[in-house]
Amino acid sequence: MWYFLYSTIDCWNTGKRSSNPSPVSLKVAVAPPLEWRLPEDHHPDSPFHFVNLPSEQMARDIAGRSILVKGIYELWGEGRSFEELEEAINSYPDDRKLPYLAPGTTFKITIESFGKAISSHEQSDRFQKLAFIPFKGKVNLRNPEHRFCLMDNDDYGDNNGLPPIVQRRIFFGREVGASDRKILQIYQLKSRKYLGPTAMDAEMAFLMANQAQVKPGKLVYDPLWGADIDIRVVRDGRGPDCNVWSNFKQYGLPMPLSLLRADNNLPPWRSGLKEVFDAIICDPPYGVRAGDANLVDASF
Secondary structure: OEEEEEEOHHHHHHHOOOOOOOOHHHHOOOOOOOOEEOOOOOOOOOOEEEEEOOOHHHHHHHHHHOOOEEEEEEEEEEEOOHHHHHHHHHHOOHHHHHHHOOOOOEEEEEEEEOOOOOOHHHHHHHHHOOOOOOOOOEEOOOOOOEEEEEEEEOOOOOOOOOOOOOOOEEEEEEEEEEOOOOHHHHOOHHHOOOOOOOOOOHHHHHHHHHHOOOOOOOOEEOOOOOOOOOHHHHHHOOOOOOOOOHHHHHOOOOOOOOOOOOOOOOOOOOOOOOOOOOEEOOOOOOOOOOOOOOOOOOOO
């Protein structure tokens, strides 16, 4: 089934640099080839895509794990105007709509606008234009059973520096799954007990872990762990209660399997060793986020 995906702009900008451009957040979750397409009249940098997924549960699982995906929706209708949108929603099969509009249910509608912040007055006007949808349930803004979203990409004259949109398109759909980006605040660098000089941004770390398909039981190797070559720093950090192990304890995470101290110029691995690690993950090149230096004596 085709689902409607709303991503951060970084999701597409990252994916389009590859040889097979597609929403990069989904590549790790769906075996290739991933079927996707842009909505009508959209420029290539659009955060909106149609993605073909085998089930609603898979769509929900992908959205829940993805960092660059805002939400995945069952699209009920789209159009160049609210009149076209109303016609499309009314034409959508009743057996797909009515279970979510029934009495005794609770719902919430959010308004999203790509490329421009809209005022509360504009939001109220958009809510009024959705009055034709026969909701029988009650509004619950905190913990609704069903969530809906109206997404609007108007052809604004000033689009916040983004490429101009060819033509306005309005979308309305039922939320199938959404990303929990609040987790980034929990793991943000300033919240950690111990912070090394090359600590990676939480969003980047989650994205790389997803791309490497890390999961429980996987053996993952970081060959450029930048704590320092001095074993005293590794062992003691800033004291017995503030070292590289403190963050694992802080978040209740399992401790790493082991810490290897070796010279990467002379790899310690046995020759002929193959397929030991499920993934190798390392941070961006040194000299970009941290200064580099040649520590080899000239006599060498």
